[in-house]
Amino acid sequence: MEEENPNPFNLYVKTTFGGPPVVLVVTLTTYRGPDGAVQGATVIGHDTATQDIYCSDLQNFLDISGSSVAITDLSGGITHWNWKMAHLTGATSDSVLGRQFIAEFINKADRAITTKCWTDVCNGQPASIVEVMLDRQGAEPLGVALLISPKTDSTGKVTGAIILVSKSGKHRRETTHRPESNLVQTLFDTTNAPIIGLNREGLVNEWNRKVEEITGFKKEDIVGKQLPKGIVHDGYQALLEQVLAAAKKGEETTDFEFELTTSSGENMVLLMNTAPRYDEEGKFIGSLCVGQDITKRREVEHKLVTVANDLQKVIDTVNAAIFSVDTHGTLTEWNYKAAELTGYSKEEMLGREMITDFITPEMRAPMQALFSNAMKGEAISNFEVPLYAKDGRAVQILLNATPRIDSGGTLVGVVAVGQDITEKKAMETELISVANDLRKLIDTANAPIFGIDVKGHINEWNQKAAEITGFEKEVAMGRMLVDDFISDEYKQSVSNVLEDALNGQETANFEFPLYTKDGERVDVLLNAATRRDANGTIIGVVGVGQDISARKQTEDLLQTVAADLRRLIDTANAPIFGIDIHGNVNEWNQTAAKITGFSCEEVMGKSLVKEFISLEYRDSVQEVLELALNGNETSNYELPLFTKSGDRVDVLLNATARRDAKGNVSGVVGVGQNITQRKKEQAQVEAIANDLTKLIDTANAPIFGIDTMGRVNEWNQKAAEITGFGKDEVM
Missing domain, CATH: 3.30.450.20 (PAS domain)
Known part of the structure; x- marks a missing residue:
């Protein structure tokens, strides 16, 4: 407390709602009582995630702070009014609680600009500074500077505004010197947000510590001069001039982005708010820009876009039907495979009720129970449900359903992944019959x-x-x-x-x-x-x-x-692999390793085609991969892979291009289905069918068949022999 304005430092604060600690960048400033003695310290912090301003020990701050402080709720009603504010306005705390701060204490001429600043802050914007005339009881209006900051609850939700009031000398004609508020200047210097001020000629007159930190340009080298040539990117120079021109007209500009170059040549992105500044005569004297360094946020957003694009590509091209519904059962996602299986396009499905519009009456109750359980946090697996296609066919789906949670942890619906088992069910029926x-x-x-x-x-x-x-x-x-x-x-x-x-x-x-x-x-x-x-x-x-x-x-x-029993015990998953633009493996999941015998470490960085595809299939596989690298995706391509031991594994493959954040192809991702067993079973069925056909044709008894119209559809050799009519004559 002996040091008036120490440097900002990180403070880890536990939350009350069970989440991870919040990291605040904080600055300590001493505050004094009515007698001028040091009473404690005000902690002003920036949440590094939300950039909102908080004060610790708020009630104590209000009661004994040497600053005039008022707090309003979201309706503008006063909820706190400290002793300094009472002294400044002549209105006691008890007499003002519940009253409208702006309507009753801000001069009529300044209410519009004050209302705009207050509204922006309550809507989540950063802190704002405005100079106004404060109406007082039994005294002349007083020129003051208002620092309006968001007031938030423990979850970070804005619940009102904190207003720090300091004398500014606005409209005070009895003096030509306007003393700057110590509190405002302290906030300028120590806040964890960049603040830049320009006078009417465009010369820098404010350059706080945060601007020094992120740009590398010292205050003493900048103040009193034009912004250094090249510090603002050419593409943003016109925008900055427009913003400053608007400030000269008394207009504020909020949430505009511009890029600047630091002293070391690095690019930075700032999100800025700009407001005009006035002298004691109410004349425009310059502009004040308050912002946030959002460079890292932009980098993260670009990475998230890349991840989201990859995930969306997988969803759209995976060889499984994927759809999702919101909490009301309305469809919000319908991928390519779902559209292919049902004949209903994504545009036809989105916004419709999944259960009432596409599930048969007898399955609606079980399907509703599945969605309800998934929305309670239960993961549902291996649920069989028929979906009816546009042409009336019943498509049998083996469904897995899980709850869908947004980034804030709120349940927003259910996502379901289904496998088309129609062919498998038909094959099972045929095998059961045989x-x-x-x-x-x-x-x-x-x-x-x-x-x-x-x-x-x-x-x-x-x-x-x-x-x-x-x-x-x-x-x-x-x-x-x-x-x-x-x-x-x-x-x-x-x-x-x-x-x-x-x-x-x-x-x-x-x-x-x-x-x-x-x-x-x-x-x-x-x-x-x-x-x-x-x-x-x-x-x-x-x-x-x-x-x-x-x-x-x-x-x-x-x-x-x-x-x-072995088939029941053994399980099979979908192999997934990826290659870069040179054809080298850069993705190899556990199932791929399992079915081939090659571990991830053995295949990474090696050529997929040259190392793991047999010679006779290399050209066709290379062609599929090159098509995908050129943006032409391939679905349901049968790919033979040979295991470490030389065995052949048949995979039904979807190959799709993988793109970076700028849309450039960076490789191929392949999602497959192991169909080796299915092909063996097909061969068995065909063999049995051939045996049955031979048995019918060569049986020592006449065998014939008719359809529902009475027309002959089966006529074996014995029937032809004893009747004299050949098969071609009667069929």
Whole structure:
């Protein structure tokens, strides 16, 4: 407190609403009581995120500050009026609370400009200074300077205005010298915002510490001179002249940007407010510019634009339907894939009600429940819902939905990502139709299935296991498999098999005995497989067994059951990779690494085509990538990748150009879907279909078919033989 105006410093302040600490750039200034003695310090700070001005220990400041201070709410009504203000105006605090500050204490001629400054501050603008005539009770009006700053609550929301009043000498004709307010000058010098003043001839007469800091030009080298040539960029010189010309006409200019060059040659961007200044006769004497250094903010905004563009590109071109709704269920996002699947363009969908307009009546309640749960913060996954396309087709979508939160943490809706499983569902239906007999064998198979957790406790026990052992599921669950159900001579070997499975080493065709509730021995041929959660963490072992007496009859069935369980356990995600403009890999996600066997470290910086694409496909893949680099995107391109071990992985690829903030192509991002398994299944279906067709054509019995109109659509060789009519004649 012995130093009147120490340098600004950073202060970390905890918030009351659970967020991260707020970083303030603060300046300490001593304040004095009525007797002139030092009473404490006023802390004036800039929130480095919002640039609002705060005062600590506000109530104490109002009560004992040597400055005249008033506070208004957003309606302009007075909520605080300190002793100095009462002394200056002749109006006590009790008599003014609730009254309109501007209407009752500002001279009529100055109310318009004061109202504008006060309104700008209440709307979130930086602090503003205006010189006016203050009306007083029982005394002549007094020329004063008002420093109007935003008053904010703990969340940063503006709740009113703080008004510091100091004598300025405006319109005081009895003197030719207007003393500058110590408080105003202190704020000029110590505020964490750049302040520049120019006289009527355009010579600099104010150049505070912040301007010195950001430009590198010292006050003593600038004051009394024209702004140095070249400090303001040529493109902004005309704008600055317009602003200063407006000030000469008594007009203020708010929120205009201009660029300047520092003494070291760096470019800076300032957001400025400019107001005219008047002498004691009310004549224009110059302009005052108060601003913010927004250089870093502009850099961040450019980076955010780049990220947003990349994300929007991924949303628009990813091989999955993406849409979002607001809290009322109205569509706010509809990507390219959603439009492709349904036939409805983005323009047709945005603004419409998702559930009432596009969901069938029987699915509206479940869909509404999904959105409601997502808006409560729950992530919804693997929800199947039919969307009806423009042509009436039902498109089956496997949906994941999550809440959508804005930058302020407010829930603004739900975003949903869907995978088109229409073809998969149709294939499943066809496979089920072909494999009904096999499914019946599986359902009736003499195969016990059990599971254990990582500690060996039983957590799965099917009906067949219960049947052959005599122990019901309720009795077996939670008990130790080895200790309670395996004979002593096999306990060690069974434990070894289960331990291997818990370490990821699976065992097939392991023979061991189970003892029933009645003490009878049942020999089981076991397949022990590792059980993993969605993150790939081992959570137990699943065992599929078979009574050895039926082994020969059910080996094929057992393999099918084990394969079904394997498909349930194993999960597949979408591989994503990226290249730069030279074709070198600069993005490689975990799924790409998983399906190829090449880790991220092994592929980064290497040529995608030369290193990871086989020779016969290099030209076509290179062509797709070059098209994307030229802005021509490719959808649903089948790309063969070869793994580290030489295996082929078929990927359905979308390739799109990646652009920087200026729109220049900086590379390609590819989003794929592993369709290797699907192609194998298609081949299986085709093989089965071919076998069935051959069976029908060569059967030793006439086989024919008709459609719903009675027309022949099937006519095998035997039918042709016994009737004499060829297939081409009757079809």
